Amino acid sequence: MNKSLSILAVLILSVLSYLTYISAESVINSDWKEPLPLMSENQQYRLVLITQDVDTPFWNSVAKGASELAEQEGVMLENLGNYGKNEEAFLSNLELAIHSKVDGIIVQGLDKEKFKELTKIKAAFYGIPVITIAEDVPIEESLRRTYVGSNHFKAGKLIAEQLILDMGDSGEVAIMYDQEPQHYQSLRLNGIQAVFRKHPNISVIDVRTDTSKEKVMATTQNLLNNHPEIEGFVAINSEVTSGMIQEISRRKQIDPLFIYSFDDHADIEGLFQQGKLDAIVAQDPEMMGRLGVELLIEWLEGKSAPLDFDGYFTPITIVKVKDEL
Template structure:
């Protein structure tokens, strides 16, 4: 009886392993293969969906503008879907799932480093033969099997701010780096860039603060760190949406001119703060170019004219804009 049980158990494991191996081979073989070339007379129009968590914001309006212009040029049917605010992940992920179920030709999506997003990308999208391009925010390829990334080099952006802080502060000081609670890929890369740039100045101490995602949480975290660390020389808002609340709370407590203040956000609000000399500098990105390049690459990939893609990504230009214009 025992031998029979062991025999049945072993057979079950072998069958299960075979199915698992078959599924993995299917996913990875799909990921490494080129798309089918269009046959003569085949309709060349593709259906592509652009999905974001931040609909109707100036940044994503520019992304949509670039993508729409490229889609019109290529004769692509482009739909723009999304949610309103980064806290509404359920609605955002539902839009992604609907796009996959609709069997669109390609999905260009703001990356979200969560288990649900990665499962949608690796299993459902790959299983249906739908390429995923991440835009503006990336997700590690080993987690998501996304085809490529189009957007800013966030680690380089971090280095630009880190180098400027080293120049501003000199050999000794304290800098607060304000983070979101969410472990996003772009946030980690920005942080790594800042820390690598400051390695040349061991006298500059960095203080990491998880400031939450709401305005109230950011203001509370700013107050708390200013109470516990009175000798702060600079603040950096790693997550763009936290900038305004951070600056507002600092201004309540002290003169802004005492600090070196930087942000990765080049929104209208942040540009206004910089013009008013309430921010020393911001990272300027190229959202319209991101939209254009993403659609151009998707069309080239779908038509078989772009293989292999650069899996590391296609970086758009960034620069550090400073309040003093230098």
């Protein structure tokens, strides 16, 4: 009986050893890869750039600047983004990067609790430095190392000053932004208000809207019904600009009006070239990408510790339609 059990045990052990060998061989010869690339011998760091949008002029320029600097410095940079804003997928990409234990993250700021939880708790737990780009989330809420991008308060001031030069220092002006404005929108709004407070004959109408085109058009329609004499329009969130102008065009001639926005949405260039915008704030997204990678590498190498908590501002300028046409 014992002899039979011994023979059976040997047979089972032999079969298991063979299956283990086959499994090991299949793993060794497979093409399986990590979701984010592992560091190779000639690449010093693994960095990731995460944005809500890809394949738009603004974010393509950010990625271009970041990728060129990463290649120049010999580091690996992964670009993660989505076609069209998808907040859930964006946050999933951020969480994936954190759990993959990359060396550093450059990310478009999102003023939402889930984003703050990921950067303030999870990224900090793994010791992963986070730099926000183009859109910021305050350091006390996100624990990001620094911000790279436009000075949005200054951008708001530039828009307001240009509107006064064009329209004069009296009249009604609508400022349109999100129902729950992101941090960068609040900064732009504060800059605009800082200028308009010096001009008491300008009546400012705050207009909050959802960002879907249908909602923007309905909000604009209601605005025009209640304020038929309005002359000035500022889209703080460039995403609402197209729907706003489409509804205005149904009711009024565009030429006598004064309409302004920012350059960080795909629709803006076309509207600007068609002469439907009087001026925009032009930013430097390519420099943002380059500077983000440069600062992250400097921090990882201990050359810039700590980084400036207030951020590193890239150039902005007002571009009038007559300057381009």
